[in-house]
Amino acid sequence: MSEPLLEVEDVHTWIGQHHILQGVSLRTRPGAVTVLLGRNGAGKTTTLRTIVGLLHAARGAVRFEGRPIHRLPAYEVVRLGIGYVPEGQGIFATLSVDENLRVAMRREDAASRERLTAMRALFPDLARFAGRPAGTLSGGQKQMLAIARAFVNDNRLLLIDEPSKGLAPIVVEQLVVALRTVKRQTTVLLVEQNFAMAAALGDDFYLIDGGRTVHQGPMETLVRDQALKKRYLGV
Amino acid sequence: MRRLAPLAIAAVCLFGPLAFIEARTWLTLTIAGLAMGMLVFLVAAGLTLIFGLMDVLNFAHGAVFSWGAYVGFSVVALVNRRWGWVDSPSLSQNALAVLLAIAAAMVVALGLGIALERVIVRPVYGRHMFQILITLGATIVLEELIRIGWGPNDQVMPVPLALQGSWDLADVIVLRVPVLAIGMGLLVYAGIQLVLARTRVGLIVRAGVENREMVQVMGHDIHRYFTGVFAAGSALAALGGLMWAVFRQSVSPAMGGEQLIFAFVVVIIGGLGSVTGSLLGALLVGLSYNYVAFLVPKAAIGVTMALMVVVLLARPAGLLGAGK
Numbered sequence: 001m002s003e004p005l006l007e008v009e010d011v012h013t014w015i016g017q018h019h020i021l022q023g024v025s026l027r028t029r030p031g032a033v034t035v036l037l038g039r040n041g042a043g044k045t046t047t048l049r050t051i052v053g054l055l056h057a058a059r060g061a062v063r064f065e066g067r068p069i070h071r072l073p074a075y076e077v078v079r080l081g082i083g084y085v086p087e088g089q090g091i092f093a094t095l096s097v098d099e100n101l102r103v104a105m106r107r108e109d110a111a112s113r114e115r116l117t118a119m120r121a122l123f124p125d126l127a128r129f130a131g132r133p134a135g136t137l138s139g140g141q142k143q144m145l146a147i148a149r150a151f152v153n154d155n156r157l158l159l160i161d162e163p164s165k166g167l168a169p170i171v172v173e174q175l176v177v178a179l180r181t182v183k184r185q186t187t188v189l190l191v192e193q194n195f196a197m198a199a200a201l202g203d204d205f206y207l208i209d210g211g212r213t214v215h216q217g218p219m220e221t222l223v224r225d226q227a228l229k230k231r232y233l234g235v
Numbered sequence: 236m237r238r239l240a241p242l243a244i245a246a247v248c249l250f251g252p253l254a255f256i257e258a259r260t261w262l263t264l265t266i267a268g269l270a271m272g273m274l275v276f277l278v279a280a281g282l283t284l285i286f287g288l289m290d291v292l293n294f295a296h297g298a299v300f301s302w303g304a305y306v307g308f309s310v311v312a313l314v315n316r317r318w319g320w321v322d323s324p325s326l327s328q329n330a331l332a333v334l335l336a337i338a339a340a341m342v343v344a345l346g347l348g349i350a351l352e353r354v355i356v357r358p359v360y361g362r363h364m365f366q367i368l369i370t371l372g373a374t375i376v377l378e379e380l381i382r383i384g385w386g387p388n389d390q391v392m393p394v395p396l397a398l399q400g401s402w403d404l405a406d407v408i409v410l411r412v413p414v415l416a417i418g419m420g421l422l423v424y425a426g427i428q429l430v431l432a433r434t435r436v437g438l439i440v441r442a443g444v445e446n447r448e449m450v451q452v453m454g455h456d457i458h459r460y461f462t463g464v465f466a467a468g469s470a471l472a473a474l475g476g477l478m479w480a481v482f483r484q485s486v487s488p489a490m491g492g493e494q495l496i497f498a499f500v501v502v503i504i505g506g507l508g509s510v511t512g513s514l515l516g517a518l519l520v521g522l523s524y525n526y527v528a529f530l531v532p533k534a535a536i537g538v539t540m541a542l543m544v545v546v547l548l549a550r551p552a553g554l555l556g557a558g559k
Contacts, residue, residue, distance in 0.1 A: 052452055074451040090449040092442045103442045106454040108435065153454070 011060035022211040035202035043211040044191040053077035083150030087161040093135025104149035119148040140171035252526040270413030272521025273420025277475030278498040279513040281468020287444040287508020294370040297491030298377035303473020304480040307336035329395035341470040348469025389487040444508040506556025
């Protein structure tokens, strides 16, 4: 395996009194889409929040390009080149679509504006509704906006938490097309409950159960392994 | 319809009293009410952003208000003793005395705000009970420091000659200080709106009021912005304190406490985190307080609370609150 872009090593995370992550380890290959799978409450979202620095690991290490990042505050972690699209998108509803994109820019420089233009070309609705309050967008448009926000910066890793949640099947299909375009430009760590979408996009998978990584491998092996899917995902 | 509701309430509160009060008296009361509202707004504007952005309940805001009044009072008294600028008939010397006092009060409050945020507020993020206790503690310390430095008694605020007295417009007596207060309130409101709407800092602050965590994962150090908002809010409270001292022509160590209650009511009426809501709420409170104080003097304080209850029953998030 080539040098991982992101490496999570035996991470333990507590939320208040609860020991949520009890030993999560994973590595993302540069340029690949790594999918994090598991039941509700398995610890997928907590894993992403620990990586991005919104929660701090009590034990273990998170390394990005070989550099330990688990003690950094969130705003420093993302400045290293990590984009985070949370569950529920985290759109600023009272800000306009354009303002949402501008807040997301770590610097409002020429390169960022160029990437913004590219995102508008990829998601024409964002250009069409630029001046509208983002809260008035449809669920699918909000998800496009959330992804575009992660791409106005020069990110090398993108963490996406359940992008298909609450979206109509037709919108999920559009989302898969958009994410396929996006995956050519960056490494992705994706949390996804929709197995069809996970299978369509994923290169590698990790299975989390009870706060631990229990299985890993190339996506094709999971697609074929009915027993494993049934046991951990109920698919 | 929902957008028009606050305007409708405002219109009823503004013109309703005309049914009971003679027109000229109504105009005098209205100007006094608007002035009081604007002064409360200066205090509430900082409070609403501090609460909206970081969910911090800052009871020390009232003490900063008092400090602003006292620092301004000292500056005005000093320039008058030295050069007689306050009692001088020269408008420019009067204005210079006021501007110096404003600058000194705001600079001291900026420093005070930064120190309070760094030392006292930062360790208690996310814990409301601790915030209330520690900022009330800070209030006691700051008030006692005023008593040590300036003495425990009320003192007379020297008011520049140009601001004393009134204009007589077609038999309506218009006091000068309230007009100044109204002008200053509008100026501050316009300034805040300009910064929030047009600058990158304002954009990030507005985003932070809505979702603080998301702003952080976009690479912005929210604490730095918050220190700035806290300091700016403190400076506005100090400006409010100084203007209040000129308005009432006196300073007292506990003056901030009374205003803080009004300011919190205004923040709640206006909606947490909304500057425009605070302005509307402050004007409502100022106007209704003055009308009722004229009609039924004993009910004046009660009407403020009644206003809050009515607004909250109709709109639980306040007039313009995001309802988070």
